[in-house]
Amino acid sequence: xxxxxxxxxxxxxxxxxxxxxxxxxxxxxxxxxxxxxxxxxxxxxxxxxxxxxxxxxxxxxxxxxxxxxxxxxxxxxxxxxxxxxxxxxxxxxxxxxxxxxxxxxxxxxxxxxxxxxxxxxxxxxxxxxxxxxxxxxxxxxxxxxxxxxxxxxxxxxxxxxxxxxxxxxxxxxxxxxxxxxxxxxxxxxxxxxxxxxxxxxxxxxxxxxxxxxxxxxxxxxxxxxxxxxxxxxxxxxxxxxxxxxxxxxxxxxxxxxxxxxxxxxxxxxxxxxxxxxxxxxxxxxxxxxxxxxxxxxxxxxxxxxxxxxxxxxx
Amino acid sequence: xxxxxxxxxxxxxxxxxxxxxxxxxxxxxxxxxxxxxxxxxxxxxxxxxxxxxxxxxxxxxxxxxxxxxxxxxxxxxxxxxxxxxxxxxxxxxxxxxxxxxxxxxxxxxxxxxxxxxxxxxxxxxxxxxxxxxxxxxxxxxxxxxxxxxxxxxxxxxxxxxxxxxxxxxxxxxxxxxxxxxxxxxxxxxxxxxxxxxxxxxxxxxxxxxxxxxxxxxxxxxxxxxxxxxxxxxxxxxxxxxxxxxxxxxxxxxxxxxxxxxxxxxxxxxxxxxxxxxxxxxxxxxxxxxxxxxxxxxxxxxxxxxx
Numbered sequence: 001x002x003x004x005x006x007x008x009x010x011x012x013x014x015x016x017x018x019x020x021x022x023x024x025x026x027x028x029x030x031x032x033x034x035x036x037x038x039x040x041x042x043x044x045x046x047x048x049x050x051x052x053x054x055x056x057x058x059x060x061x062x063x064x065x066x067x068x069x070x071x072x073x074x075x076x077x078x079x080x081x082x083x084x085x086x087x088x089x090x091x092x093x094x095x096x097x098x099x100x101x102x103x104x105x106x107x108x109x110x111x112x113x114x115x116x117x118x119x120x121x122x123x124x125x126x127x128x129x130x131x132x133x134x135x136x137x138x139x140x141x142x143x144x145x146x147x148x149x150x151x152x153x154x155x156x157x158x159x160x161x162x163x164x165x166x167x168x169x170x171x172x173x174x175x176x177x178x179x180x181x182x183x184x185x186x187x188x189x190x191x192x193x194x195x196x197x198x199x200x201x202x203x204x205x206x207x208x209x210x211x212x213x214x215x216x217x218x219x220x221x222x223x224x225x226x227x228x229x230x231x232x233x234x235x236x237x238x239x240x241x242x243x244x245x246x247x248x249x250x251x252x253x254x255x256x257x258x259x260x261x262x263x264x265x266x267x268x269x270x271x272x273x274x275x276x277x278x279x280x281x282x283x284x285x286x287x288x289x290x291x292x293x294x295x296x297x298x299x300x301x302x303x304x305x306x307x308x309x310x311x312x313x314x
Numbered sequence: 315x316x317x318x319x320x321x322x323x324x325x326x327x328x329x330x331x332x333x334x335x336x337x338x339x340x341x342x343x344x345x346x347x348x349x350x351x352x353x354x355x356x357x358x359x360x361x362x363x364x365x366x367x368x369x370x371x372x373x374x375x376x377x378x379x380x381x382x383x384x385x386x387x388x389x390x391x392x393x394x395x396x397x398x399x400x401x402x403x404x405x406x407x408x409x410x411x412x413x414x415x416x417x418x419x420x421x422x423x424x425x426x427x428x429x430x431x432x433x434x435x436x437x438x439x440x441x442x443x444x445x446x447x448x449x450x451x452x453x454x455x456x457x458x459x460x461x462x463x464x465x466x467x468x469x470x471x472x473x474x475x476x477x478x479x480x481x482x483x484x485x486x487x488x489x490x491x492x493x494x495x496x497x498x499x500x501x502x503x504x505x506x507x508x509x510x511x512x513x514x515x516x517x518x519x520x521x522x523x524x525x526x527x528x529x530x531x532x533x534x535x536x537x538x539x540x541x542x543x544x545x546x547x548x549x550x551x552x553x554x555x556x557x558x559x560x561x562x563x564x565x566x567x568x569x570x571x572x573x574x575x576x577x578x579x580x581x582x583x584x585x586x587x588x589x590x591x592x593x594x595x596x597x598x599x600x601x602x603x604x605x606x607x608x609x610x611x612x613x614x615x616x617x618x619x620x
Contacts, residue, residue: 047411048410051411053411053413053416053417055420100600100603100604101603103603104603106413107352107413107416108352108558108562110413111352111551111554112558112603114551115551115554115555115596115599118551118592118596119593119596122589122590122592122593122596123593125589126587126589126590181410231547232424236420236424239417243411243417247409247410247411248410275428275432276428276432277428278424278425278427278428278431279424279425279429279432281421282420282421282422282423282424282425282428283421284421285417285418285420285424286400286418286421286422286425289404289409289414289417289418289421290400290403290404290407290418293404293407293408293409293410293411293414294410298410
């Protein structure tokens with residue numbers, strides 16, 4: 001009973017959260033946490049359920065962000081049109097990336113997607129006439145000054161993503177994904193068209209990430225290739241969000257996003273440690289992989305046991 | 315005539331760069347072949363060796379070419395330590411995501427790059443050598459040559475040492491007992507174990523060897539380039555592209571792949587533009603994946619079959 005009500009209570013709390021009148025900084029953190037949950041859930045669909053570990057989600061994020069940015073800078077439209085437009089653009093990009101990368105398996109797929117992210121970054125840096133190159137794109141008119149509307153938009157996106165992931169994972173599609181993750185050859189021999197379903201997973205995951213990217217352009221008001229196509233600060237953090245929280249769990253990416261965003265803000269706020277935030281992330285990643293390979297949610301039992309045995313020993 | 319000259323000069327430059335790339339790629343390839351994992355900290359290990367060479371140069375005026383003798387062993391033991399205490403434990407852990415070890419090496423790379431930023435700041439640094447600008451021109455030796463080509467001393471030395479090390483590695487893998495054991499482990503670790511090869515030891519040694527190779531490459535690279543803490547990432551990608559281009563786990567393929575990549579990159583830099591050289595690198599990578607999924611190694615094999 002409690003378990004069934006929990007998602008609604010959580011949603012209600014999230015809906016009421018901005019009405020409590022928090023400072024704009026806290027709202028910013030909340031928006032970032034929700035945005036990273038969206039990206040984490042998207043990655044989880046591909047990496048956690050379908051087993052295709054992508055190191056290049058910045059490619060989708062960046063394409064989404066640049067779709068919104070270029071609609072504004074080149075066509076003079078509102079950058080909000082980027083949200084519907086990015087669905088089409090990112091799907092096309094995902095199909096191309098899938099065609100090239102999905103013929104590889106395991107770590108090779110991972111690295112191939114990583115290079116796709118880098119290719120897109122370098123392309124965006126060099127096509128100065130179209131993308132503005134290193135200067136980036138600046139959205140001059142902000143839609144709202146208060147953060148509350150951005151909060152509700154990203155929250156709506158997050159709820160939608162959560163429902164999509166839940167639907168997909170509970171359906172036949174989700175079982176195909178898990179079958180592919182567990183043993184691709186066995187799945188193939190059972191008549192699952194693995195390439196087709198991997199492409200579906202990649203497109204779904206990419207589109208959701210691209211939507212987050214388009215939102216990012218609108219919210220931040222400024223993008224450049226080094227930020228939105230960043231390897232460490234987007235692609236790797238995406239993986240960390242899922243790894244820390246727990247791969248192939250519903251709540252894992254949310255937990256991971258909360259921890260990662262808060263950790264990043266905490267480290268950055270300490271002046272001397274700010275430069276070392278990659279070291280902390282790297283060490284956290286190493287520790288998580290060695291001790292909690294299925295993340296905090298996935299290995300929750302392990303953590304609980306650890307505390308119990310400690311209590312029992314006087 | 316000028317066009318031909320530029321073309322030939324581009325080829326020479328590409329070949330010299332390719333020799334170095336081969337050395338970088340071979341290190342990753344042998345780790346790949348034996349451990350079946352991709353070491354995403356490969357470029358960062360090279361960065362560590364470059365900083366070792368840099369510190370030795372600024373503190374003791376040791377020529378970067380001689381610091382290979384120090385940096386390569388240091389990297390060998392660093393690689394062994396990483397393999398033994400971080401990667402090996404993870405190989406045994408059960409997890410949902412199968413690519414845990416790869417993600418682990420990303421973490422290692424991040425820590426190394428960030429530590430370098432903290433220690434050395436993100437400045438671009440160089441080791442100014444006395445013979446850095448020494449250049450040989452073809453027309454000085456062959457007066458009636460229709461084209462004038464040049465080659466600078468550090469590039470030539472780098473290329474020759476890289477070739478020497480690669481030949482040494484080939485000799486080690488082909489002729490020595492340990493080299494044969496390593497190749498046996500790469501081919502079929504279980505069969506190798508039955509034949510009495512200490513597979514675990516071979517894995518550790520291979521990781522050290524791969525690290526030492528890329529460490530040597532770092533020392534060779536420093537006289538012709540500059541260093542900054544984030545330099546590693548791009549070399550990780552380069553060595554991965556070479557690994558794919560050469561055919562997974564094939565040493566000869568990696569050497570050829572390195573040369574091809576060097577040539578191709580040099581050609582894109584000359585004829586398309588400097589900024590596009592990295593795109594050229596990936597264009598050839600994508601082309602290799604789509605048209606030649608087995609890499610150079612599959613070409614070699616099909617020739618042998620005929």
